[in-house]
Amino acid sequence: MKIIACIKRVPTTDLQPRVAADGKSLDATGVQYMTSFYDEIAVEEAIRIKEKQGGEVTVLTIGPSDASKEIREALAKGADKGVILVDNGWSGRDPLATAKALEAKIRELAPDLVLLGRVGTDRDNAAVGPMLATRLGWACVTDVIGLEIADGKGTARREADGGLEIFAFALPAVITCQKDLNEPRYAALKGIMAAKKKPVEETPCPAGASQAEVVKLALPPARKAGRIVGEGAAAVPALIAALRNEAKLL
């Protein structure tokens, strides 16, 4: 079984962002990066499938050469190879341009299964996985919290608004991973040492024009200052009055 896990480096979730002087981009000063939360789940699932069924896990990313840090973390957990499609402007690519760049490398590597996080926790589009599958002409299930693969076929449990949806599909397939799918492991020291010897290929990312043009980037409008209506259960009538008379709710 040949598996590719796609990861993206994103700003850490504790970031209090600032807008750069151009009014259109994120001020990168002092920004720390991490592997997008859901992509860690994709890496974990890839390693678990390999451990059960045998095979090889390649971790694929688009980013600066610096992204080798995130790739090495995945290798330390048990992935076998890393590929960085080097693009210093990676964060400006829209989801379609990202899907196209990944598609070219994935066709070359010809895996059975591609795993991605359900959404990147920077631009929140949740689009690259299904776009990639559409371009490849493969099956795709998104927001997956349970996955079984056997004999070239798969079953995936998807977290939907009203409950769970269970999808059947044939490989090759693209799966986007939701939080309850697994609990990502921490890398062991042995894994960290072994990761240093694992191959990481750096290759230029094919150029791709973004169709999304940022006109303006801003902090959300500040909320009007609120007030404490009181203390304890005795304040409930004051809250009800405020909700009815001021907020026009209830």
Added chain:
Amino acid sequence: MTTLVVFVEQADGAARRGSLEALAAARSVADSVVAVLCGAGADKAAAALGKYGATRAVALEGGAWSPDAAAQGIAAVVKEQKAAAFFASATSTGRDVAPRVAALLDSTLFSDCIGLAKDGAAIVVTRPWLAGKLEATLKSGAPVLCATLRRNVFPVKESGGTCEVVRGAALAAGKATLAKVEARAGGKLDVAEAPVVVSGGRGLKEPQHFALLEDLAAAFGNAAVGASRAVVDAGWRPHSEQVGQTGKTVSPQLYVAVGISGAIQHLAGMKTSKVIVAINKDPEAPIFKVADYGIVGDAFEIVPALATEIRKIRAQG
């Protein structure tokens, strides 16, 4: 004359509310709005869409649900109508289908949009980055502007309009097909679509105390229970209820945060709620900085008292 295609989700012949919101939003930026519906019951749901802003509705019958087959059918309608834009509601299904439609149209996608405007003939969208810590205003250079719209942001509009209903080509078999649905117990509302969200955090001390919030949600009648990351990670509540940067982003009419201190990742996910109420014993908790109304004190006393008052009001009708 701008034509916009909207994917309208329906179940048993009734359109989902998020899709009606998307129709109204579409009508605000386009003269002609074509609704596309999939599956059994599509004709019936289509017939009612005129009064919600559709000028035409196309029903695509098909077998077992498949997001890839639906996307093929919808993209074909967008091409046939020579539409300038395609919208879907940012529901679970909308967010599954829309990127595939966009890819088939060689167009990028703007997900979970919270603002729409016209700049000359072009449509400009506003959408969150970093789960709402930033808001980006974007223009599309794509052949078709494709967007999903956040629920509870764009109001449904009813009019006396009618629409022509046509039957499109049946959907082909898909690559991934729905084999089974396990509905959530009691037909509960999803936290992302409920008009009222009652959320709890560590301040509730023990998982069984969420019964208080379940009761408050029941008192409202149209509420869903949400949770902070801390209590989801602790296994008290399912991830499907998590509000915040690694959970769901919500914009209800009313968000009640109980025993939630207000970590930046949580605030990002609920700050666009219309009205925020915070109940917390710590008057310095950051949640009070975004709340419209706060009560300082013991949630175990305040929440039941609030539920009682809400029940009284609802009983009065």
